[in-house]
Amino acid sequence: MENPHDLVLWNMRKTYLRELQDRGVPVVPTVFRDRLAPGGLAALLQAVDAPQAVVKPVVSASATGAFRVEGAADPARTEEIESYFADREVMAQPLAHFVLTEGEYSLLYFAGEFSHAVCKTPASGDFRVQQNHGGGLVAVDPDPDLRRAGDRVLASLSEPPLYARIDMVRANHGDGFWLMELELIEPELFLRMDSGAPARWARAVAERGQRG
Secondary structure (H helix, E strand, C coil), X not given: CCCCHHHHHHHCCCCHHHHHHHCCCCECCCEEECCCCCCHHHHHHHHHCCCEEEEEEXXXXXXXXXXXXXXXXCHHHHHHHHHHCCCCCEEEEECCCHHHHCCEEEEEEECCEEEEEEXXXXXXXXXXXXXXXXXXXXXXXXXXXXXXXXXXXXXCCCCCCCEEEEEEEECCCCCCEEEEEEECCCCCCCHHHCCCHHHHHHHHHHHHHHHC
């Protein structure tokens, strides 16, 4: 009833985005650093090269430790961010601005088959879509381009996991979708958002158990 151990370990660190990009998956452009030394934030933001950026840990969940930075951060904000990442790996991305107007899509797959999808939107004035940060949630029927983007992510894996949540956002240039995150470690599956999802999930678990 679990995803493969090696796949879970690989998915724990968001450096997996680099590997998926190497496999041809369009991902949110990302810059990684081992840590931030004093004065290091400016160089990191310069490498991102975007008017607004999101700086966050390489290992995290539910947007913990995520900072939105607009332009050059003021000294107090800079000190806060550099202190937070003084001893932890950090990643930075351009703000995916369609999250603010359109939302972030989550596509759910069970045993390699598409099940259902939702769209998550941030609260007014925020950029985080998680419900614990006030985000909204609606069920959606993904358009063909979004489905193809999700299928492409899943196909990049060596084998279909028991469950996968693929978080996608429209690319900043408006053409196609970027992978935001691939969630393979007990993510929220949003089963309540689709009447047929619980049965599809139960069937996938039962069939995996029979094979295993």
